Amino acid sequence: MPELPEVEALAGFLRENAVGAVIGRIDIAALSVLKTFDPPIAELQGRDVTDAARFGKHLALRAGDLWLITHLSRGGWLRWTDNPSASPPKPGKGPLALRIHFFTPEGLTPAIDLTEAGTKKRLAVWVVHDPRQVPSIAKLGPDALALTETEFAEILGGTTARLKTSLVDQSLIAGIGNAYSDEILHVAKLSPFASSKSLDAQSISVLYSAMRGVLTDAVSRSEGQDAARLKGEKRSGMRVHARTGLPCPVCGDPVREVSYAERSFQYCATCQTGGKILADRRMSRLLK
Numbered sequence: 175m176p177e178l179p180e181v182e183a184l185a186g187f188l189r190e191n192a193v194g195a196v197i198g199r200i201d202i203a204a205l206s207v208l209k210t211f212d213p214p215i216a217e218l219q220g221r222d223v224t225d226a227a228r229f230g231k232h233l234a235l236r237a238g239d240l241w242l243i244t245h246l247s248r249g250g251w252l253r254w255t256d257n258p259s260a261s262p263p264k265p266g267k268g269p270l271a272l273r274i275h276f277f278t279p280e281g282l283t284p285a286i287d288l289t290e291a292g293t294k295k296r297l298a299v300w301v302v303h304d305p306r307q308v309p310s311i312a313k314l315g316p317d318a319l320a321l322t323e324t325e326f327a328e329i330l331g332g333t334t335a336r337l338k339t340s341l342v343d344q345s346l347i348a349g350i351g352n353a354y355s356d357e358i359l360h361v362a363k364l365s366p367f368a369s370s371k372s373l374d375a376q377s378i379s380v381l382y383s384a385m386r387g388v389l390t391d392a393v394s395r396s397e398g399q400d401a402a403r404l405k406g407e408k409r410s411g412m413r414v415h416a417r418t419g420l421p422c423p424v425c426g427d428p429v430r431e432v433s434y435a436e437r438s439f440q441y442c443a444t445c446q447t448g449g450k451i452l453a454d455r456r457m458s459r460l461l462k
Contacts, residue, residue, distance in 0.1 A: 175248045178318055178349030179392035180404050181228045184252055187401055188226035188235060191254065192286070195223050197237055198275035203263040207271040207288070210300045210307075218242060218301065223276070229305055230314045230348035240301060242274075243308050244288060247296035251289050254401050258285035271297050314348040319389055321347065323382045330370040330378060337373075337381075338366035338439060350385070353408070354392065356415040356439050358384045360424075365447045366432070366439060414440045 176184070197218045202208065208215060221237035228234065233252065234243045246252070250271075263270050269289040276284050290297040306312045316325065329346050330337075340346055341355040350358070359366055362384035364377065373381070395407055409416070413423050418431040422442040429440050432452050443451050 175231070175351050175353070176233075176246050176251070176404075177231055177351040177354050178228070178389055179354070179396045180408055181231050181233050181246075181349075182393055183396035183404055184233050184401060185226045185228045186397060187254070188223075188233075188286075191284070192223045192235065192276060193225060195276040195278045195284075197221050197223060198277050198283070199262075200275070201262045201273040202271075203265050203267070203273070204271040204290075204295065204297075205265070206295060207290075207297050207299050208301075209298050210302060213240060213301055213303070215242070215299075215301050218274075227305075229308075229311045230317065230344055231351065232305075232308065232311055234305060239303055241303070241305055243300045243302065243305060243311070245298045245310065246288075247290070247298065249291040249294070250297035251291075251405070252401050253287040253289060255285045255287060256282070258283070258287075271295075272299060310344070313345050315344065315346045316348065318347050318349040318385060319393075321382075323379060326382045326385075327375070327378045330373060330381075333370050335370055336366065337364060337368045337370050340370040341385075349389070352437060352439060353412065353415040354388055356441065357388045357413055360414045360422075360442060360446060361388055363445050365450075365452070366441055367447075367452060414442055416440065 200215055200219060218237050218240060223235060223237055225236040232243050232245050234241050258275060269291050270287055271290050272288040274286050300308045302308060330340060333340055337359060338355055341350050341358060342352060362381045364381060392411060395411055396404055414429045417429045418440055419428050422429055422445060425444045427442060427444040430443055430451060431438050431440050432454050443449050
């Protein structure tokens with residue numbers, strides 16, 4: 175799932191390439207992706223793109239007093255196409271959900287494709303006058319990179335949730351997902367299952383520094399990358415996330431995994447839990 179660094183990079187890419195262009199034809203390949211109907215998405219046609227922005231993990235394109243906002247969810251992505259097909263896509267065929275054509279001041283006619291891999295379709299698009307009309311944006315907590323250490327401490331002190339849960343809860347802190355929470359906890363050398371409320375001041379300071387460091391480093395590595403290369407850049411920078419069984423880059427011990435529901439997270443037992451192996455809920459169920 176694209177998180178704060180990748181969505182920030184996509185917003186920067188759109189500011190550089192789409193701002194100033196005029197929105198042309200909009201092709202809807204998956205009607206279910208649209209979560210709003212008033213104003214209609216066709217009202218964007220003919221408008222100048224005036225800005226691109228990020229709200230947590232939401233990507234936004236502004237056209238005057240209207241915003242087109244998308245949440246890419248787990249399998250969604252944005253692709254920039256210099257030479258899009260002139261023929262409208264066939265609904266329900268392939269991963270394409272939405273295509274927006276542009277006319278640039280240079281006379282070019284590129285397009286952006288919103289695509290979604292997999293069978294579980296969760297990519298969402300809204301057209302609104304105010305981003306806060308999107309329910310998931312209205313519920314966002316403060317952005318992870320806008321928090322002071324004091325504010326961060328207050329947030330953790332106000333919840334009894336485990337650290338992993340607190341970091342990915344968008345109503346507490348906006349922008350961090352499964353991958354970067356794994357990385358942050360590994361850098362901070364803290365257990366994903368530690369209680370947020372029980373952290374002492376030193377641990378909070380270490381965790382805050384890890385959060386800032388991991389995210390700002392990822393943003394720096396993502397800046398200037400085109401949309402096609404961002405996923406590879408994200409994977410190349412991971413220490414433990416999605417590296418189950420591979421050696422921890424700090425101590426060399428194997429990275430371990432905990433699976434639950436449809437998700438999993440990775441950690442290093444030696445670096446983060448004093449050697450204790452956390453219970454894998456999926457395996458526990460199989461053994462019952």
